[in-house]
Amino acid sequence: MLKNKRRNLYFVSFMLILCVILSACQKKEYQDINAAIADNAKIGENVFIDDVEVSGLSVQETLDALKRKHTKELKEMSITVKTDSKKVNVTGDKLPVTFADEEIVLEALKLSKYCPGNNSEGRQLYTNKIVDEKELEKVLSVLTAPLNKGSLDAQASYDKSAEGSFSYTEEQCGECVDLVDAAKQLSACINEGRNEIQAKMKAVNPKYTLSDAQNDNMLISEFTTSFAGETYSRANRVHNIQKAASLIDGVRLDVDEEFDMNKILGDRNRANGWKEATGIRDGKYVEEYGGGVCQVSTTLYNAVLMADLEVTDRSHHSWPLGYIDVGRDATISTGGPNFKFKNNSDVPITVSAITDTEKKAVTVRIYGRKSKEFASITLTSKKTGTLDDLGDEIVVDKSLPSGKKEVEREKRIGVVAKTYKEYRDEKGQIIRKEEVTTDKYRSVKGLIRVASDVNDDAVATSTTQYEEGSTLHEWSDYFSNFEE
Numbered sequence: 001m002l003k004n005k006r007r008n009l010y011f012v013s014f015m016l017i018l019c020v021i022l023s024a025c026q027k028k029e030y031q032d033i034n035a036a037i038a039d040n041a042k043i044g045e046n047v048f049i050d051d052v053e054v055s056g057l058s059v060q061e062t063l064d065a066l067k068r069k070h071t072k073e074l075k076e077m078s079i080t081v082k083t084d085s086k087k088v089n090v091t092g093d094k095l096p097v098t099f100a101d102e103e104i105v106l107e108a109l110k111l112s113k114y115c116p117g118n119n120s121e122g123r124q125l126y127t128n129k130i131v132d133e134k135e136l137e138k139v140l141s142v143l144t145a146p147l148n149k150g151s152l153d154a155q156a157s158y159d160k161s162a163e164g165s166f167s168y169t170e171e172q173c174g175e176c177v178d179l180v181d182a183a184k185q186l187s188a189c190i191n192e193g194r195n196e197i198q199a200k201m202k203a204v205n206p207k208y209t210l211s212d213a214q215n216d217n218m219l220i221s222e223f224t225t226s227f228a229g230e231t232y233s234r235a236n237r238v239h240n241i242q243k244a245a246s247l248i249d250g251v252r253l254d255v256d257e258e259f260d261m262n263k264i265l266g267d268r269n270r271a272n273g274w275k276e277a278t279g280i281r282d283g284k285y286v287e288e289y290g291g292g293v294c295q296v297s298t299t300l301y302n303a304v305l306m307a308d309l310e311v312t313d314r315s316h317h318s319w320p321l322g323y324i325d326v327g328r329d330a331t332i333s334t335g336g337p338n339f340k341f342k343n344n345s346d347v348p349i350t351v352s353a354i355t356d357t358e359k360k361a362v363t364v365r366i367y368g369r370k371s372k373e374f375a376s377i378t379l380t381s382k383k384t385g386t387l388d389d390l391g392d393e394i395v396v397d398k399s400l401p402s403g404k405k406e407v408e409r410e411k412r413i414g415v416v417a418k419t420y421k422e423y424r425d426e427k428g429q430i431i432r433k434e435e436v437t438t439d440k441y442r443s444v445k446g447l448i449r450v451a452s453d454v455n456d457d458a459v460a461t462s463t464t465q466y467e468e469g470s471t472l473h474e475w476s477d478y479f480s481n482f483e484e
Contacts, residue, residue, distance in 0.1 A: 028041070028109075029109070029110050030106055030109055031106070033059065033063075033102040033105065033106060036059045036105070036106065036109060037058075037059045037060055040058065041058070041059055041109055042056055042057065042058055042059075043055060043056060043057050043058075043059075043062055043105075043108050043109065044056075044108070044109075044111050044112075044113060044114050044123075045113075045114035046114050046123055047108050047111060047123045047125070048123065048124045048125065049062070049066060049104055049105070049108060049124075049125045049126070049127065050066065050069055050070075050125075050126055050127050051124075052065055052066065052069050054066075054108065059105055059109070062105050062108070063101055063102070063105060066099065066101045066104075066105075066127065067101065070099045070101070070127070071093075073092070074091075074092035074093045074095070074097060075091065075092065075093045076092070077091060077092030077093075077190070078090070078091055078092070078195060079092075079186060079189055079190070079194075079195050079196065079197065080195060080196040080197070081140075081143075081144055081147065081177075081182065081186070081196075081197055081199050082196065082197075082198060082199065083147050083177075083198075083199050083201060086146065086147050087147075088143060088144060088146055088147060090140075090143050090144075090186070092190070094139065094143065095131070095136060095139060095186070095190070096131065096132045096135040096136050096139060097129055097130070097131055097190060098129075098130045098132075099127045099128070099129060099130070100127055100128040100129075100130060101127060103127075103128070104125055104126075104127045104128075107125060108123075108125055111123055129190055129191050131186075131187040131190055131191070133183045133184065133187055134183075136183040136186060136187065137179040137180060137182075137183045140177065140179050140182050140183060140186070141179055144177040144179075144182065144199065147176075147177050147199060147201075148174065148175065148176040148177060148204075149174045149175050149176075149204075150174045150204070151171070151172060151173055151174035151204045151205060151206040151207075152169075152171060152172040152174070152206060153171055153206045153207055153208035153209075154168060154169060154170055154171040154206065154208050154209050154210040154211075154212060154213040155168065155169040155213065156168055156213040156214070156216070156217045157169075158217075158250045158252070158350050158352070158367075160249055160250050163352075163354050164249075164352035164354060164365055164367075166217050166367070168210055168213055168214065170210045171206035171208065171209050171210060172206065173203055173204065173205055173206065174203070174204035174206075175201045175202065175203055175204055176201065176202060176204050177199045177200070177201060177202075178199070178200040178201065178202045181199075181200040182197065182199050182200070185197040185198075185199075215369060215370075216347045216348070216368065216369045217350065217367045217368070218367065218368070218369065218370050219365055219366075219367055220306075220307050220349075220366050220367065220368050220369070220370055220371075221303045221304075221306035221307035221365065221366045221376075221377070222303060222306075222363065222364070222365045222366075223299055223302040223303040223306060223363070223364055224299070224361050224362065224363040224364075225295055225298065225299045225302075225323045225324055225361065225362055226323060226359075226360055226361045227241060227292070227295060227323065227360050227361065227362065228360040228361075229322075231278070231322075232292075232295070232322075232323060232360075233360055234277060234278070236275035236276055236277040236291070236292075237277035237278060237291055237292035238292070238355075238357065238360075239275050239277075240268075240274055240275055240277055240290055240291060240292040240293050240484075241292045241293070241295055241296055241355055241362055242355045242357070243273065243274065244265055244292075244293045244296040244297075244353075245296050245353035245354065245355045245362055245364075246353070246355075247264055247265055248261070248264055248265075248296070248300065248351055248353045248364075249351070249352055249353040249354065250350065250351070250352070251264065251350070251351045252348055252349070252350045252351075253343040253348060253349050253350075253351070254343065254348050255343055255345065255346065255347065255348065256342065256343060256344070257342070257343050258312060258340055258341070258342045258343075259340060259341050259342070259343075259351070260338065260340050261297050261300070261332050261338055261339040261340065262332060262334065262338045262339075265293065265332075267334045267335075268289045268290025268293065268333075268334045268484065269289050269290075269334070270289060274289045274290045275289065275291075276288060276289055276291065277290070277291030277292045278291045278292070279291040279292075279294070279333075279482055279483055279484045280317060280318050280319075280331075280482070280483040281482045281483070282409075283318060283409045283412075283444045283447075284408070284409045284410070286482075288482055288484075290333070290334065290484045291484055292484065293332065293484040294317065294329070294330070294331045294332060294483060294484045295323060295362060296353065296362060296364075297330045297331070297332045297339045298321075298323075298324050298328070298329045298330045298331075299353075299362050299363070299364045300330070300339065300351070300353070300364045301314060301328070301329070301330035301339060302324070302328055302364075302379060303364040303365065303366050304341045304366065305328075305377070305379055305419075305421060305436060306366075306376070306377045306378070306379060306421075307345075307349070307366040307368070307377075308345075308371065308374075308377060308421075309341050309342065309343060309344060309345065309349070309366070310341060310342045310344040311340070311341045312340045312341055312342050313338050313339060313340035313341075314330045314339055314340075315330070315331050315332075315337040315338075315339075316329050316330070316331060316439045316441065317329050317331045317441075317483050318412075318441065318442070318444065318483060319412050319414075319441050319444065320415065320417070320441060325379075325381045326381055326382075326383055326415065326417040326439075326441075327381035327382075327383075327417030327418060327419040327437060327439045328379060328381050328419055331483040331484070332483075332484060333482045333483055333484050334482075336482065336483075337483070343368075345368055345369060346369060347368055347369045348368070349366055349367060349368035350366075350367040350368070351364065351365075351366060351367075352364065352365040352366075352367065353365075373423075373431075374423040374424060374425065374431055375424055375425050375426045375428075376423075376424050376428075377421050377422065377423055377424070378421075378422045378424060379419060379420070379421060379422070379436075380419070380420045380422060381417055381418065381419040381420070382417065382418060383415050383416070383417050384416050384417060384418050384438075385415065385416040386413055386414065386415050386416070387413065387414030387415065387416070387440070387441075387442065387443045388413075388414075388443055389411070389413050389443065390411060390443045390444065390445035390446075391411065391445060391446065392411055392445065392446035392447070392448050393445050393446065393447050393448070394448050394450060395408075395447065395448070395449050395450070396449075396450055396451075396452050397449040397450065397451065397452075398451075398452050400449060400450065400451040400452075401451060402451055402453050403451055403453060403454060404450070404451045404454070405448065405449070405450045405451070405454055406448065406449045406450075407446070407447075407448050408447040408448065408449050409444065409445075409446055409447035410444075410446055411443075411444055411445055411446030412441075412443060412444040413443055414440065414441050414442045414443035414444070415440075415441050416438065416439070416440050416441075417438070417439045417441070418435060418437070418438050418439075419435070419436040419437045419439070420433055420434065420435055420436060421433070421434045421436055
């Protein structure tokens with residue numbers, strides 16, 4: 001009985017001593033790194049984290065040591081990302097890689113007190129690497145760009161030498177790194193210590209195909225005027241028509257871009273290669289540089305209307321002309337009236353202007369994307385009224401020989417004209433009809449010069465003394481500018 005009591009006493013004593021020893025070896029556990037720092041906790045003896053000895057270091061000292069270790073590790077990390085024909089090297093310091101330093105330090109603080117007899121070997125801990133794969137995808141999109149092969153969109157090129165035709169370049173597919181797959185591979189590579197991955201490539205389709213290019217450069221309108229006949233086909237006038245047509249031929253307008261005829265043609269003068277031909281100034285025909293260019297602007301104007309583009313600046317001539325229906329002309333002159341229009345369609349357009357000297361005709365075509373709302377537009381115009389006859393003004397010109405009578409300016413009775421667009425479907429049926437313009441060509445008073453001895457009833461009712469060298473200003477003010 002006594003032996004049992006002694007035996008129990010020894011056991012209790014042993015357990016008490018063991019508890020004291022275990023209690024002495026046990027460390028305080030921390031759940032928060034800031035609490036450990038505030039408590040000035042230190043790492044126990046014989047502790048290594050990622051092969052860095054941190055024994056006896058404070059928490060902050062340990063974190064700083066690990067930061068130096070990991071910064072160096074990332075700089076020295078190099079992973080090759082390759083395809084079948086290319087490769088790039090990616091260094092760890094450019095990647096979104098972080099280390100769970102605080103977590104591993106808290107684990108180190110939990111280690112029991114070092115007892116040489118029981119744990120004589122060093123306590124080695126390793127930090128988890130954390131890779132943000134979504135952020136890694138963004139980084140890889142830049143770093144792996146040299147491995148990509150860009151796609152090529154189809155191209156359309158206007159060929160002046162082929163009289164308005166287009167040549168096309170087909171689209172080409174490209175390829176790029178599959179960033180999702182590359183990020184997963186690279187993340188595994190970082191954690192496993194490997195230094196190479198084979199990038200998976202995926203196709204990159206072009207945004208603009210040959211079919212798109214062809215659809216966006218179709219003929220949407222065409223208009224031709226003739227310069228046959230003795231008046232319109234004089235050599236200098238034809239030269240000016242050819243020159244003007246060549247300058248606008250191939251002009252391409254982006255969406256919302258404005259075409260400016262005077263800006264494209266430049267000043268019409270001898271220095272710029274223009275020739276003298278018939279135009280209108282002060283209510284009469286005269287010879288000036290650029291005569292005939294208005295036929296090109298008029299032809300373009302009609303093609304623009306038929307393409308349903310927005311006309312932003314247009315003026316008609318002083319009177320209707322023989323090569324175009326009334327109400328459908330567009331006059332221009334250097335420093336004066338201009339012709340402008342805006343590309344209000346959904347795609348760029350190209351202007352084609354071709355002069356045929358054998359057929360004595362100039363043709364303007366507009367290329368772009370055909371409308372889904374209508375198949376074509378036809379133009380009609382008609383005279384809707386006349387203006388007052390202003391008669392003739394008779395002036396006595398003492399410089400004229402006896403009995404001489406000269407018509408300085410022919411009188412013209414003004415007219416009013418309306419122009420319409422007729423929108424048609426594929427079968428040629430009219431969908432709708434819209435008025436484009438109402439033009440008023442003002443009446444022109446005639447001007448007749450007579451010698452002082454001419455006996456004419458008109459002289460008695462309307463006479464003005466006209467001295468040689470003087471100028472009649474009223475008609476210069478009446479007519480805006482020289483009309484080419």
